[in-house]
Amino acid sequence: MRIGLYPGTFDPVTLGHIDIIERASLLVDRLVIGVAINRDKGPLFTLEERVGMVEDEIGRIAAQSGTEILVHPFENLLIDCARDVGASVIIRGLRAVADFEYEFQMVGMNRALDAGVETVFLMADARRQAIASKLVKEIARLGGNVSQFVPAPVVVALTERFNRAPR
Numbered sequence: 364m365r366i367g368l369y370p371g372t373f374d375p376v377t378l379g380h381i382d383i384i385e386r387a388s389l390l391v392d393r394l395v396i397g398v399a400i401n402r403d404k405g406p407l408f409t410l411e412e413r414v415g416m417v418e419d420e421i422g423r424i425a426a427q428s429g430t431e432i433l434v435h436p437f438e439n440l441l442i443d444c445a446r447d448v449g450a451s452v453i454i455r456g457l458r459a460v461a462d463f464e465y466e467f468q469m470v471g472m473n474r475a476l477d478a479g480v481e482t483v484f485l486m487a488d489a490r491r492q493a494i495a496s497k498l499v500k501e502i503a504r505l506g507g508n509v510s511q512f513v514p515a516p517v518v519v520a521l522t523e524r525f526n527r528a529p530r
Contacts, residue, residue, distance in 0.1 A: 367391035367483075368450035370441055372399045372496070374406040375517045376416045379494040383456040383485050384421065388428035390483070395448045396421065400438035407500055407524060410436055419516055441469075442476040453480060458487045458495070 369387050373380060373396075388394050398414050406413065417434050425432040437444040445453055453473065455466050463484075470482045487494075494512045503509050503521035510518050 364393060365391045365452065366393045366395065366448060366450045367452040367454050368395045368397050368435075368441075368445050368448055369454040369456075370397035370399060370437070370444065372401050372404055372406060373413045373417055374404065374408055374496050375413065375499065375513060375520065376420060377491075377494045377496055377499055377513050377517075378511075379456065379458070379487050379491040380417075381420055381424070381514065382488045382491050383454065384432070385424050385428070386485055387454045388424055388430040388432060390454070391430060391452060393431040393433065394454075395450060396432065396434045397441070397444050397448070398434060398436045400436060408520070412520065416514075416517055416520065420514055440476070442473045442480060445473075445480045446477065451480060453482045455482060455484050456487055457484050458492045 367387055367390060369384060371380065384394065384396065396417050398410065398417060400410055414434050414436055421432040421434065435448055441453065457463055457466065466484065473480060473482060499509050499512050500521070504525050509521060513521070
């Protein structure tokens with residue numbers, strides 16, 4: 364069984380993330396969405412909220428692809444998380460050259476820690492390349508409409524979090 368791990372903080376999950384999940388689900392038999400606890404990033408949403416947002420989206424994708432998709436919170440090293448879930452492939456989404464530079468370093472470190480785990484990069488769909496969770500949160504905080512960047516339930520969550528009606 365080919366098991367892939369798609370890690371991220373998903374704070375919040377965006378349509379860019381959903382695009383990568385949809386495409387990654389076609390490459391593996393089981394896809395684990397690793398929701399990182401990364402305290403250094405100071406997430407807007409709690410771990411439970413982020414896990415719930417991802418879980419809300421994966422049912423439809425799993426049904427369409429026939430792939431088992433699970434959500435797995437983690438706080439350890441990415442390579443240890445991959446081992447924990449039995450993943451032989453780490454899936455990463457790339458939006459721009461700047462993403463590649465960081466990811467290239469991560470691949471080297473992960474290969475040094477465990478050469479048996481491969482990393483696969485999926486380029487973001489051209490319509491989704493500009494979407495970043497950080498920017499989505501900033502737009503929502505300032506009262507902008509983020510409905511073209513995130514699933515509808517996330518729009519509601521952002522609106523409630525910032526206590527603002529979207530424009």
